[in-house]
Amino acid sequence: MKDPADSVSASSAELAAPEPPRAAVEPLPSAAQVLISRVTWFVQLRWLAVAGVFATILVARHALGLPVPGGPLYVLACLLFASNTCFHYWARRLDRIEDDALRLRKARVFANVQIGSDLVLLTLLLHFSGGVENPFSLFFVFHMVLASILLSAKDSYCQAMLALALFMTMALVGYVWPGAHVHLKGLLPGEVCRNGLYVFAHVAALGVTLFIAVFLTSSIAHRLRAREAELREAHARTERLVWSLADRNRRLQEIEERQSKFMRVVAHQLRSPLAAIDSCLKLVLDGYLKDDRERELDMVLRARTRADAMLELIGELLDLARHRDLVREEAKEPPANLDAVVESVVRLQAPVAQEKHIELTLDAKLGAVRVPLSAEKAQDAVGNLVSNAVKYTPAGGRVAVRTWREGDDAWFEVKDTGIGIPKEEQEHLFTEFFRASNAKAIEAQGTGLGLAIALEIVKQYGGDIEYESQVGAGTTFRFHVPIVDVGGGNEQ
């Protein structure tokens, strides 16, 4: 009979591991990417600062007439320009690092170096342009704001301490060594750098301002970073959800395809016997065999046999569908005593075995143990395996059935000395409608659904059916299911 070798595989899908779909959600930049883009922006901002320093020196010297030393100031401005050029290339190198964690660490170091370098240059610029007299000491605050945005709170406070230390050093140098101080004549009356109280107040005020600036900005930055982290987590959850949905869609599509394929196979399996019945009966009705009564009767009997086979096939298809039903009907039925079911199956097969002079034996060792299957499901699973063993064992052979307990599992095994299954056909063993070539030679009729049904039942309880087979030597099938009750209760 027709037996499409490419028909669908048995039971629920055991799909290969899914591949992640292409990104449906735009990925968020990582923390490293965000920091690098900010320090790069900082580098670009510094070009404006360079221009500003040059412009300020020019205005101070030539427009305002302040007696600031052009040489050192222009050298410092050039140093600022040179350092920013280095920072520019450093930022580009950072971008090329592939390891995100390493990139983040190096970006933090980069940000610290930039800010530290700016603080030193700002201090030197202030020293050569009036020191504590220069109102641009307020520019330290900008660096604290930037540090709080780019760096952690700890690093920001360290930068604040560095700024305060540098300013204090500059103020002390001016106080202790007046020759080093550049007095801005005309800006302030007298050289306040020699006024200890003024110097102390200025340093204290700047220090408090720097630390308050770091505190306030860090607090806000911390909240922003927390929000960023929440956003990143929400994004990751969305991405996982999208991936999961895409995967489920793909599985649903695959299930739909398998169902369509299964329906085509079932339709073919039903149509073939119907076509044969039609052909046989048409001969009788059209009078082709009106002169051959015996052959006429043979045609009718053939039609009848095929009709019976169709009924058996439809019955097994309904069994398969019922066992696949997602509604766990067995929750309403009591767990079966597996030994009782096996004994019942062996009793049913005994007459068939006797007729073929097959030695059918049973060694049942589970006793009162119960399994989560209903009696009906256990009967279907065990019945299919034992009936196959008897059917495909030649006369004079042996079929040995046994049950036993291993740990928390109940085991069942049927071992025959039958025709065996060709090795190259074993992979299709549990495929719906599959029948081995040598099985078809012995028994032309057969639905090919018995093993698929047995496997479907066993898998529902987390088990699997193992087998060994050799052509000409026989086949062994065994499965295990968990034990739910070790004893007591009424026998089934």
Place this chain on the structure above:
Amino acid sequence: MARQKTILIVDDDPDVVEATKVVLEAAGYAVETAANGEAGYQKALDVKPDLIILDVMMDSATEGIHTSYKLRGNDQTKDVPILMISAIEQKLGVALSPDTDEEYLPVDDFVAKPIAPDDLLAKVKSYTEPA
């Protein structure tokens, strides 16, 4: 007296084979049978039939198709007319019409299943007793 024509039926369904055989023998043809593609191919080489009736699906979904290609590839059988038994709505993945330019099945005609005796006899006659 005209030579009795021989028809070879290649189909794994014994009931369909028997029913078809009755119809053909009643029409005066000698009938040989084979239950699968390989046996059918060998029998075609042995008996050299005047027509082959070939089922599409036997042990595999496309066994009939492969057998038809084998028959067409052998000089001894390449000119034997082939009637392929198939279901009309069957999708086999190959074009079934010889009018298609691309790949097509190298058979001469098709017979729908279930086989109608009159239709079968008309087609068999047209290929074994050409005008």
